Amino acid sequence: xxxxxxxxxxLVLLAALLIIPSYxxxxxxxxLWAPQYPEGLNMKIWIDHLSGNVDQINGVNHYIGMRHIGxxxxxxxxxxxxxxxxxxxxxxxxxxxxKRWSLYAFFGLITLFGLAVLADMYRWGYQYGHNLDPKAxxxxxxxxxxxxxxxxxxxxxxxxxxxxxxxxWIIMGGVGLLILAIVRDRFxxxxxxxxxxxxx
Amino acid sequence: xxxxVWLLAIGLTAVALAPGCKPKGAQTAxxxxxxxxxxxxxxxxxxxxxxxxxxxxGQMSVVGLPSGxxxxxxxxxxxxxxxxxxxxxxxxxxxNTSQGFVPWDDLHxxxxxxxxxxxxxxxxxxxxxxxxxxxRVDLNTFKTVEIIEIPNSAGNHSSPFITQNTEYVVAxxxxxxxxxxxxxxxxxxxxxxxxxxxxxxxxNPESGEMNLSFQIEAPPFNFDLARAGKNxxxxxxxxxxxxxxxxxxLLEVNASQKDKDFIMAVNWKKAEEYVKAGxxxxxxxxYVHNKWNEETHSATSTMMEDVLTLDPTVLKDIVxxxxxxxxxxxxxxxxxxxxxxxxxxxAAIIPVFSFTKMLAAIESKDFxxxxxxxxxxxxxxxxxxxxxxxxxxxxxTEFDGKGFAYTSMFVSSEIVKWNIETLEVVDRVPTYYxxxxxxxxxxxxxxxxxKYMVAYNKITKDRYLPTxxxxxxxxxxxxxxxxxxxxxxxxxxxxxxxxxEAFPASLIKDRQVxxxxxxxxxxxxxxxxxxxxxxxRKGNEVHVYMTSIRxxxxxxxxxxxxVGDEVYFHVxxxxxxxxxPHGFAxxxxxxxxxxxxxxxxxxxxxxxxxxxVFPFYCTDFxxxxxxxxxxxxxxxxxxxSTTLKFSTGEVE
Numbered sequence: 001x002x003x004x005x006x007x008x009x010x011l012v013l014l015a016a017l018l019i020i021p022s023y024x025x026x027x028x029x030x031x032l033w034a035p036q037y038p039e040g041l042n043m044k045i046w047i048d049h050l051s052g053n054v055d056q057i058n059g060v061n062h063y064i065g066m067r068h069i070g071x072x073x074x075x076x077x078x079x080x081x082x083x084x085x086x087x088x089x090x091x092x093x094x095x096x097x098x099k100r101w102s103l104y105a106f107f108g109l110i111t112l113f114g115l116a117v118l119a120d121m122y123r124w125g126y127q128y129g130h131n132l133d134p135k136a137x138x139x140x141x142x143x144x145x146x147x148x149x150x151x152x153x154x155x156x157x158x159x160x161x162x163x164x165x166x167x168x169w170i171i172m173g174g175v176g177l178l179i180l181a182i183v184r185d186r187f188x189x190x191x192x193x194x195x196x197x198x199x200x
Numbered sequence: 201x202x203x204x205v206w207l208l209a210i211g212l213t214a215v216a217l218a219p220g221c222k223p224k225g226a227q228t229a230x231x232x233x234x235x236x237x238x239x240x241x242x243x244x245x246x247x248x249x250x251x252x253x254x255x256x257x258g259q260m261s262v263v264g265l266p267s268g269x270x271x272x273x274x275x276x277x278x279x280x281x282x283x284x285x286x287x288x289x290x291x292x293x294x295x296n297t298s299q300g301f302v303p304w305d306d307l308h309x310x311x312x313x314x315x316x317x318x319x320x321x322x323x324x325x326x327x328x329x330x331x332x333x334x335x336r337v338d339l340n341t342f343k344t345v346e347i348i349e350i351p352n353s354a355g356n357h358s359s360p361f362i363t364q365n366t367e368y369v370v371a372x373x374x375x376x377x378x379x380x381x382x383x384x385x386x387x388x389x390x391x392x393x394x395x396x397x398x399x400x401x402x403x404n405p406e407s408g409e410m411n412l413s414f415q416i417e418a419p420p421f422n423f424d425l426a427r428a429g430k431n432x433x434x435x436x437x438x439x440x441x442x443x444x445x446x447x448x449x450l451l452e453v454n455a456s457q458k459d460k461d462f463i464m465a466v467n468w469k470k471a472e473e474y475v476k477a478g479x480x481x482x483x484x485x486x487y488v489h490n491k492w493n494e495e496t497h498s499a500t501s502t503m504m505e506d507v508l509t510l511d512p513t514v515l516k517d518i519v520x521x522x523x524x525x526x527x528x529x530x531x532x533x534x535x536x537x538x539x540x541x542x543x544x545x546x547a548a549i550i551p552v553f554s555f556t557k558m559l560a561a562i563e564s565k566d567f568x569x570x571x572x573x574x575x576x577x578x579x580x581x582x583x584x585x586x587x588x589x590x591x592x593x594x595x596x597t598e599f600d601g602k603g604f605a606y607t608s609m610f611v612s613s614e615i616v617k618w619n620i621e622t623l624e625v626v627d628r629v630p631t632y633y634x635x636x637x638x639x640x641x642x643x644x645x646x647x648x649x650x651k652y653m654v655a656y657n658k659i660t661k662d663r664y665l666p667t668x669x670x671x672x673x674x675x676x677x678x679x680x681x682x683x684x685x686x687x688x689x690x691x692x693x694x695x696x697x698x699x700x701e702a703f704p705a706s707l708i709k710d711r712q713v714x715x716x717x718x719x720x721x722x723x724x725x726x727x728x729x730x731x732x733x734x735x736x737r738k739g740n741e742v743h744v745y746m747t748s749i750r751x752x753x754x755x756x757x758x759x760x761x762x763v764g765d766e767v768y769f770h771v772x773x774x775x776x777x778x779x780x781p782h783g784f785a786x787x788x789x790x791x792x793x794x795x796x797x798x799x800x801x802x803x804x805x806x807x808x809x810x811x812x813v814f815p816f817y818c819t820d821f822x823x824x825x826x827x828x829x830x831x832x833x834x835x836x837x838x839x840x841s842t843t844l845k846f847s848t849g850e851v852e
Contacts, residue, residue, distance in 0.1 A: 056777045059750055063824065137751075137825055 002100040004185060009098045011181040012106060016091020018174030019110075022084055022167035023047055028121070029165040030147060032057065034157045043069070044165060047084065048077040064145055064156075065136025067128060076120065087113060100185060107178045114175070122149050125162075237679060238689045240267040245709070248641045248702045250654065251310050251324045251337075255673075255696030258305045260326055262342065265641070265652055265702055266677055268691030276335045276344045277305035277328045281792035285344075288794055289768065289803035290498035290723075297349050298486045298503070302331050308698040309360060309425075312339075313408070317364035317430040317535075317646030321707040323408050325360040325369050332356035334369055334401060336408055338494075341713045345492040348410045351485035351507055352379040352397040358423040358439055362403075364430040364646065368468065369410065371399040372423030372439050380483065390448040394420035397509075398439065400468060412487070414475050414508045416518065418464065419571055420446055422455070425530050425596075430646050433537035433555040435469035440542065442527035456546060460523040460579065463531050463542050465558065471510055471518050479515055480508040495722040497800050513572045520562060521571060522553055523579040530596035534605065534620055535646045539584060541605060543594040550587040550594050550607060551579075552623060558582045585623045590616050595636060596699075598643030600650035600680055606643075608635040608655065615655055615678070617685060629685045631676055633659040640680065641702035649704065653678045653685065656697045664692055673697055714778035716799030723801035725770030730754045735846040742767045742844075748782035748796065749774040750823040752848065753816070756831030760844030763808055763837055769794075769816075772801040783819025786833065793819050808835040 004012070026044035029052075033040045041053040041060070049071050058068050071077055090109055094102035129146025145155055148162045164172070240246055246264030249271075254260055258278030262271045279286030279295065286295045286303055295301055305328035313323045324337040332350035337343065350356055350371045358372025376396040378385050385393040395417055402413040421441040429436035444461045447454030474480065485507040492499045512519040524531075526544035533540050533555075540553040560566075561581040569576045593611030600606070604626070607616050613634050617627040637656045641649040655678070660671040672692035679686040718728060727733060727747050733754035736743045742765050747754045753771075761767055773782045775798035785793040786806055794802040808814065818829035836842040 053777075059775070059777065063750075137828075 002185075004098050004100060004103060004181070005188065008103065008181040008185055009095055011177045011184075012091065012098075012103055013095040015106070015110075015174035015177045015181075016088050016095060018170050018177070019084060019088045019091065021170045023081070025167035025170065026051070026165040027167040029161075029163060031161045032060075033159045036157075045074075047080050047167070050074075060158075063136065064138045064140050065133030066145065067131060067133075069128075074124075083113070103178065103181055103185065107175070107182065110171075110175055110178070114171075118149065121162075125149060234679075234686070234688045238266040238268065238677065240264070240269075245705060247705060248649075248652070249321075249705050249708070250639065250641075250700050250702040251312060252656070252693065252700040253307050253310050253326060253698045254694060255308060255698050256306050257695030258307050258328070259695060260307065260310065260324065260337065261694045261697075263693075263700075264705075265654070266688065268675070268677060268689050270694060272342060273694055274337060274342050274344070276326050276337065277302075277307055277333065277347070279303040279792075283795035284792050284802060284804070287792035287804070289805055290801075291492075293499040293501035294344060294347055294490045294492060296488055296490060296501040297331050297333065298351075298488055299331060304330075305333065306330050307335075308357060310699050310701045311360045311362045311369065312701045312703055313366040313403075314362065314645055315365055317434070317537075319642055319645055319647075319701075319703040319707060320366075321703045323366075324701075325362065327356050327359040327371065329356055329374075332359075332371065332373070334360045334371055334410065336403075336410060338408070339708050340711055341494070343492070345494070346408070346410055347488075347490040348401060348412060349487035349489070350399050350401075350412070351487040352377070352395070352415060353399065358398075358426045360401075361426040361428060361437075363428040363437070363468070364434050366403050366405070368413065368428075369401045369403060370426055370428075370437060370439075371401065372418075372426055373397050374422050374424065376420035376422065379485075387448050390420060391446050394446075394448075396420050396423055398423065398464075398466065400471070409491070410489075412504070412507055414471065414480055414510055416466065416471065416510050416512055418512065418519065419444075419574075421462070421464075422451075423464075424528065427531055427533045427540075427644065429533055429537050429555065430535070431537035433533060433540075435467065436555070437466040437468050438531045438533065438540050439464040439466065440524070440528040440531040442529075456527060460525050461527055461544075462521040462576070463524045463528060463540065463553070465520045465522055467518055467520075471515075474510055474515050474518070475508065480510050482506045483509050493722075494716070495720055497716070497721065497723045497726075497802070512574055516573075519574045520558075521574060521576040522558065522582050523568075523576065524551060524553075525549065529594075532597040532599075532605075532644070534599050535601050535648060537646070539620055541597040541607070543597060543607060545593055545595060545610065547594065548589070550590050550597075550618075552584045552587065552620070553582045554584040557584065587616075587618050587623045587625065590618065590625060591628065596638055598638055598640040598653070599648050600640060600653075601642070601648035602650055606638060606640065606653060606680070606685075608638045610634050610636065610658070615653070615685065617680075627684050629678060629687060631655040631657055632663050632674055632690065633657055633661060637697070637699040639700040639702055641704070644701065649702075651679070651681050652688075652702070653680045654700065654702070656693070656700060660692075663690060715776055715780075716797060718772075718774060718776060718799045721772070721799055721801060723770075723772075725768075725772075725803060726801040727770075727772040727774070729774070730848075733846075733848070735760075735844060737844050740765050744769045744846075746771045746784075747774050748772070748784065748818065748829070750780070751818075751825035751829040753784075753818070753829065753831045754848040755846035756848050758831070758846045759834040759836075760842045761808065761833060761835050762840050762842070763811060763835060765808065767806045767808065767833075769804045769806065770801060771796055771804070773798050775799070780822060781820045782822055782829070784816065785819050786816035787814045795820060811835050811837055 028045040030043045043052040094106035248265040250263040252261045260274045275285035311325040332353040336346040338345045353373040354377045355374030357374035360369045376394040378393045398416040422443040424440045426439045443455035490501045524542035526546035528542040529545045530543040566581045567575040591609035591612040597607045635655040639654045655676045660674040663674045677689040773796040796802045
């Protein structure tokens with residue numbers, strides 16, 4: 001099968017390396033604003049822990065009977081470091097192999113990973129937002145208080161935002177490089193193939 | 201008969217026209233744009249913090265300028281049932297003295313800490329006039345963190361004034377008193393047995409912790425106010441004195457006889473040298489040193505036993521006297537440190553002394569006499585000049601950093617602006633009424649901000665809606681950015697403000713503590729989580745280890761307490777967010793409430809004297825379910841065998 005140009009191979013390597021910062025940067029963020037919280041409450045999700053105003057958010061959420069958010073709530077924290085490590089390894093492998101299929105495979109895998117993360121986030125948000133304690137002080141209409149998956153949503157007196165954070169944006173930049181590599185690979189002029197009729 | 205009617209008519213006309221002849225009042229003193237200059241729009245912040253002494257309320261108030269809004273009443277020397285200051289077990293030691301627990305004092309003056317003669321606004325110092333003490337307030341928490349008592353002093357009025365790097369806070373005694381063992385003496389032995397002590401309290405440059413470094417044994421005058429030299433006069437301190445007549449009765453008359461009293465110039469660098477050389481004498485003196493610990497959230501009170509004293513009649517070159525007309529009140533040094541302004545409250549002029557001339561006079565021994573061997577300098581030799589016809593009753597002077605001085609005139613109820621170099625009066629504005637202290641942001645430092653000036657008045661009369669015989673003390677804010685002083689605002693104050701200092705809000709507003717990290721809470725009674733909430737009995741003491749977090753107390757049902765037990769509620773506020781204090785009050789407690797900041801632990805002692813079930817509740821509207829934040833405590837008869845039990849949220 002077709003080999004990748006040197007430049008496209010570099011793009012694949014870069015995309016693989018750009019996954020590494022996700023070990024040191026937050027991947028996702030959830031922010032809340034209310035009249036009493038003009039400065040906002042902010043929670044960041046990292047590869048293996050939470051940070052930010054988690055305690056304050058828990059303090060506010062207990063009134064409607066939401067579960068206590070904590071690291072133990074995310075089993076993902078125990079294996080995400082390996083999944084992401086594997087993803088980097090696949091990327092580097094794709095660079096070494098340097099074939100078109102390896103590029104596609106890497107791109108496919110990382111896209112699948114992204115979709116899986118979104119699906120997982122939705123599943124968490126749904127459970128967190130629907131598993132309300134029936135004995136809570138404030139009964140939410142329909143017993144659901146699900147945070148948005150991506151974007152803004154109004155929840156009682158809060159405006160909630162959910163979206164990717166630094167680490168994810170860097171990974172997405174890497175995915176952009178892969179798309180560039182795919183486009184370049186498809187549209188670049190075929191390497192000079194010797195014309196059998198003109199050759200002597 | 202007709203003639204009489206005419207006379208009556210003329211008389212009535214005269215009476216009717218008379219008010220038209222009166223000078224114009226404040227209504228015309230305001231010009232059009234004053235309102236916009238003091239308007240701080242909703243959500244915006246004031247440009248300056250003004251830390252204002254509370255006088256007879258023993259507290260400080262925090263006022264924003266230019267709005268004049270009161271932001272906080274900060275308890276210092278007086279108990280404050282509102283937040284439990286002086287009532288909680290943790291804060292009681294702060295108000296301990298060598299006389300025992302003193303719940304009140306009279307706080308007159310403020311000193312904001314400086315570095316290189318400029319405000320660094322790390323700490324605010326305040327004096328207790330009646331039971332002599334100095335307090336230090338931490339301006340990151342706006343909380344009194346240290347109080348040191350001043351021995352051998354009475355009427356700690358000449359205090360707390362600070363040196364330019366906050367090396368020392370001084371405390372000069374207003375009343376001279378007999379000291380030491382021999383204190384039971386006849387009052388008319390004043391001249392032989394009474395002493396006027398001046399205390400120098402060292403301040404740790406890192407922690408701010410105070411320590412009574414040494415006392416100077418001065419003659420038995422009344423010491424009124426003081427200012428440190430700064431910049432070129434750094435190393436000197438100037439104290440105003442009155443009653444150099446040394447009268448002990450009817451001072452109104454007997455202390456007003458001499459044409460000149462003194463400004464006492466103290467070379468404190470020299471005094472320091474004598475201390476280092478071991479020239480001081482340790483004398484017995486009992487005084488307390490109280491410290492607040494922000495990690496244990498509690499105070500300790502330590503009894504000190506002795507003090508180092510310096511005798512300036514033996515140790516030369518420490519003390520010099522500058523003659524100053526008629527019972528000087530304020531003594532103020534200008535931003536360069538060259539000029540020392542003495543405000544003789546009964547004098548017709550304001551003398552301005554030159555530091556350079558003072559040094560030259562000392563150098564050339566240009567003395568007119570001595571007091572027990574301490575030189576008295578010649579008035580003319582030290583004088584830079586006199587401000588002529590400034591007004592009546594000069595009290596205090598502040599500076600704008602542009603070469604002008606502003607002196608408050610108590611009797612003629614005005615502030616007079618004059619040129620320091622030429623001594624010409626350039627402007628005057630009325631105050632309402634009888635101004636005492638005045639305050640320019642940065643005014644006493646080497647770097648005044650020269651934009652605003654506040655007059656703190658002693659008489660209020662008709663300025664606001666009347667409130668019976670007792671009125672709020674009035675203050676006026678003036679714009680001093682132009683050639684003419686402009687009245688902007690008239691605002692009521694808390695307590696009886698004397699001195700106040702103002703500094704730019706930007707110095708401290710971003711370093712304010714928002715809550716105390718619970719993991720750093722070292723109180724022996726702290727709870728780190730709701731799981732530890734419990735009740736323990738030790739003899740007749742019952743210790744309730746209680747948590748508060750929105751919106752419950754744990755435990756909230758307590759039984760097994762008997763009449764006469766000493767019940768200690770150790771309440772930890774588990775919140776870790778800004779502006780979520782919880783309160784605690786129980787029915788029948790004859791003390792006060794607790795107001796507990798997030799991450800803090802406070803203790804309320806209660807001795808129930810009757811049986812019953814006593815409700816307790818949160819007093820600070822903390823949350824939507826604040827009204828649900830409550831509990832019950834059952835009290836059984838003395839010696840009853842009701843089992844000690846406690847719970848939260850268990851429904852049978």
